[in-house]
Amino acid sequence: MSSYDVSVRFREDSTLDKIEVLISAPEKNAQVEDLLAHFSEKEKYLDLPTEGGRIFRVRTDSIIRIYSQNRSNYVCVSDETIRTTASVNELSQKLDAGGFLRISRFEIINLEKAVHFDFSIAGQLKIRLEEDQTVYASRRYISVIRNYLKGGEAK
């Protein structure tokens, strides 16, 4: 894996209303991933409101999937599943980068936690995630996932 020298430049842009950091590199390698993680503070943690007003803070990179079932919403992390009062939609908006892919109205998965892909006999994309979790997605997501795995964005 190549390691590149880093040069930092500042460009003034009065049209912006926030600080925007753009990382340009010949490839998306581990060094770039580190830099992205460094600057993407808000993606590092996700605050999950739970019943009773408690806030549960989880590392986003520990999230395996977020789903809705029987009108309740759950966030599945490496070692537990947390029931949250936040909707899948609300959580989706907070996870605006990385390997999170919304595969249906009720489910978001973290592609970084995908262990194996298969195509079911019924004709759906079968995704096995960590912690032995299996989800099914439309075959339309095959190209989206391929794009992500090749270094693009999942959404």
Added chain:
Amino acid sequence: MKKKVFRRMLIGFLSGAAVGNLIALLSSSGSGMIYSPMLLERFGSPAAAILVQSLLSALIGVAGMGGMSLYDETDLPLAAATSIHFVIVEAVFVAVALFLRWMRSAAEIGIMSAMMFAAFAAIWVIMFIIHKREVRQLNEIAKEKENIKKKGETDK
């Protein structure tokens, strides 16, 4: 999406009408009469008979081409998309074929339906193989990515 579906239906409409009349011409045994005497009797003039035949043939084209959107414009599983497409095309085809007297006996309908079923089964098999291959590639890319990641961590 709607635009794409509409475009497909339009193509289906035009090609269905053309193919319907072509089949009628080929099966006229050289007589050049591309409509059945029943249609002429029922609608009064050759022009009306051809118009009705064209419109009904076009319906089959609309069902066939429009139904293709089930595969790429919906989240339906492949088996469900293929089955629904088959049922739509089969229903429209049988209704039109009976009305236009392309088929008269249950045996003819049975043979035609079996052929259509075989065609749709072939579509399903081909698409299944294509998707299976694409998914195998996903696993290969993921494995490659994982190896690069591991190598990067080792190099650090």
